[in-house]
Amino acid sequence: MSILVVDKERCNRCGDCVSDCPSRIIALGDDGPPFIPAEKEQYCIRCQHCLAICPEGAVSIHGHRPEDSRPLLAEALPSLDQVDLLVRGRRSVRQYRHENVEPALVERLLDALACAPTGVNARELTFTVIRDRAILDVLRGRVIAGLADAIKAERLSERNASFASAVIRADSEGRDIVFRGAPHLLVVSAPASTPCPQQDVPLTLATFDLLAQSAGIGTVWCGYLRRIFDAIPELKGLIDLPHEHVYYAMLFGYPAIRYARTVERKGSASIHRVDALTAAG
DSSP: OOSEEEOTTTOOOOOHHHHHOTTOOOEEOSSSOEEOOGGGGGGOOOOOHHHHHOTTSOEEETTBOGGGSOOOOGGGSOOHHHHHHHHHHOOBOOOBOSSOOOHHHHHHHHHHHTTSOOGGGOOOOEEEEEOOHHHHHHHHHHHHHHHHHHHHTTOSOHHHHHHHHHHHHHHHTTOOTTTTTOSEEEEEEEETTSSOHHHHHHHHHHHHHHHHHHTTOEEEEOHHHHHHHHHSGGGGGGGTOOTTEEEEEEEEEOBSSOOOSOOOOTTSSOOOOOSSOOOOO
16 A cells, blocks of 8 residues: 555645655556656655645545644744743753642643654654653752762772762752752654754754743753763663663653743844855865
8 A cells, every 4th residue: 555645536736745855756647646656665665745735635644634633723823922931031041940840731742742843854762751750859869879880989980989979968958959849851862873963952942941831841951861871871770761862851841930021132142144155165
């Protein structure tokens, strides 16, 4: 059976699916609906552009049907002003309430996150998530113990040993400078063999960042955990994180604080406008 199924009654032969196919494998027959030659099916990257662009809802691909998708209605989409405010108002949250986010909401966010773009539509990401504060509390303790063991065994570089000592000292004073008291953790990872793992991982986390904050959930990028896992790779086993994966972590949960306004960042980025090309070389 072909991976592309076209409803002949609905198809108006507009050719949009043909022209928008990134792999250029869809053809329009002389007197029939669009099709993919059998020898070209292997080149399909499963992007579903053909399903998404069909104005009549006539195209199904790899078992995905238009009736199972959501219509993109202009009135249902956020305005530029709304998205602009969300981006400007996004803050890194380092103070969290002592409660779990509802599992159903976490699952909804992760389900939407699966739509984040990946290079060549590889979609080989793994979402490792801790949904229960009690589990993350255990991870906190195991990480602190792992740092102490590594210092005692003199396994760390001087720089990392100094960092580990600071983490342990802060913990003894009741300050959590790694996990920030957050109830949840999301680690996005991808095999190093995928086309663009270094881009796919942070792009996906940035998407989660905005999704979560639009739902009233605070987030913060967790670079310290990445540093700890890189220094003591066996700690990755605590969450079954594959050693060969490119990864990064994000903490999230309900904020214990509320920011009242955006901040001013005008002029903080250098904008280089190219209005004409210069001579090469």
